[in-house]
Amino acid sequence: MNAQRERYAREGISETIPVKSTTRIRRWFRLDSESLTPYRTRIVAALSLPAALLLLPFTMTHLLYGRWGLAVVIAIAQVVLFVDGRAASRNLPPPVPHLALAMILMVVVFASLAFQGINGALWAYPTLFICYFILPRGRALGVSSVIVVAVSLIAYDSLGGALAARLAATLALTLGMINVVLNVIDDLQQALQDQAVTDALTGAYNRRRFDEELARIELTAAQGQTCTLLTLDVDHFKRVNDTYGHAVGDEVLRRVAALIKARKRRDDMLFRIGGEEFALLLPGCGATEAAALAEVLRKRIEQAEMPAGQCITVSVGVANHIVGDTPEAWARRVDAALYLAKRQGRNRVIVSGLTAPAEQIQPVSV
Template identity: 35%
Template sequence: MKRVLGERIAGDLVASGVSAVASSPEEMRRDRRANLHILFLLAVILAPLAYRHWSTGEWLPAAAALVLSAVFVANLWMILRRRSGFLSPPTVLLLTIPLVILSVMFGQEYSLFWMYPLMVAVPSILRTGAGMWLGAPCLMVVIPAVFLEFETGMALIMLVSMIHTLLVSWWLMRAVNQQSSRYRNLVIHDALTGAKNRRHFEEELASAFSLWQRHKRISALIMLDVDHFKAVNDELGHAAGDEVLKALVALIQERIRGADTVFRYGGEEFAILLPETTVSRALVLANELRDRVKTSHMLPERRVTISLGVCDPSVAESADDWLRQADAALYRAKAAGRDRAQQVASLVQLPEPLGDALPIWR
């Protein structure tokens, strides 16, 4: 339960990785598992309320509890059948809170104590500050029931404790979310350059190749390498080499669109993934980057150049093959004398999706 709710609250952490594909199978499995446990958690609250009302002959709240139980069972059945539940966790929560209040109105004062786990569940289920906006109206609805059923002193104590419970839960969720964001950045970014890392690159590449296979949505891949980088490290030191890599990534990020992504593949080798871009347009960008690097004077002691290989998924049988083709084009560029870009000819003729020039969308 702790692990599942943790995934629900904090999202993808270091242990489980970060998926860049929306609604990926792993993401859907985690979401189903979290919803399943949340429903079980709320069923623990619902079951004693339904039993108590039924045994005392209070038919209205008993019927409401039974209907809500049937809804829960249907939702659980759909999740267990690997389908999406027709009720989201916030909806389930909103249905449970009125039942608790209804139970209090029928004389079951102890039902108010179920509001404590519900107040904790509000930020936990929503995972955002919106939990406060849902929790506040819940408290406003509960206040009359508290003061009607208990003496003023006890009612004030219960009200203050519920407010504290909601605030502490919200603060904890906010702290966890902030920490999760930091972990997520560590998982997908290269610490030195700030580019996305190799693991994230492999996920993005697989996603782009899948889009090509299913929907013929073209993308271009650029592999690039710093020429004679070992000589830079040997002659000027690794600190100078690190500065070159950071300056290179900054230069690329200034030029590419917001939809494009630069990755550090390994050492001095980088990859740029360009959605909705043909090979010919990617080659234009590759040569522009090559010229910018050559004239940027990254190091006063020597000129820095790069070699690039460009490829699209039409020539590949898999994402790995796509990467090999682009890498082969890169090494042909290096073998031809470096400081140049080579492309793998596309096997399809598609309309240019970006017009006459590659726009900067940043």
């Protein structure tokens, strides 16, 4: 326990239990998750119009039996569903905010329960699902929780404790299952996104993610953020494959990637952008600091134990981002530095704009 407290103190982590509990709740309910956001308009378009038509017989029935209040509430819900569904089918913003629609549906559930008893309570179940389809997850949890609590209290007052307890349990279970399913969807979506941008062999990001990040840096650089790019190419890698086979070559690439990951900072990003070529993006790092880091990596890789007892070296190019650089221009400058390192004999670091290896530059501590 004391060791844990010391670790918390070193890392600046609070021991406050409520904060930890809140964090666990947020992680379980994924309150910040937006996995359904790209599909919300399509979901509203697909569900709203059929739901509006489905409610029409109930509106007519309540009118015939003189239940005017309930008929009016359901009719309002129909109109809102219709106009929002029509707007969604045309990719237009909803005329009625989705939160207002959820509140209207919640009122429909309460009114149905008050007027019709257990039959009205049945509408609470689809309403829970609709809330999660049309609202961000945090808001959906809030509205759904109100529905569960309010339905249980109304049922207790009008239907008795036994039936109210059953409603509370089944609604809570439904709410839990919705969140479990959405958590699985989040995990699957994240796995697909990771696969789309990750190199399967080394675990580094792939060329697609590399191009995306260079474009993003172009936008943020205008705000004065310093950023430097390294490209590292394994020297004579074809000879490794030809001599020892592709299995050994793959292990060499995995080992090189692991050595870079072990030395990089948390915010640095490692990419595999070619067969034996890696890139390391260093936000908030100038060219001099990046050159010193590149020299550390070069020496570590040269001294590391490699498959089949080989001595593996890398050539490294370094270029800092210049305001006004396009991603293509930046990549060309760092590639030019890398090719110069190759021409000067490999196993060295060259900074863009300089002809001397990085080991001849006055290093800084990184």
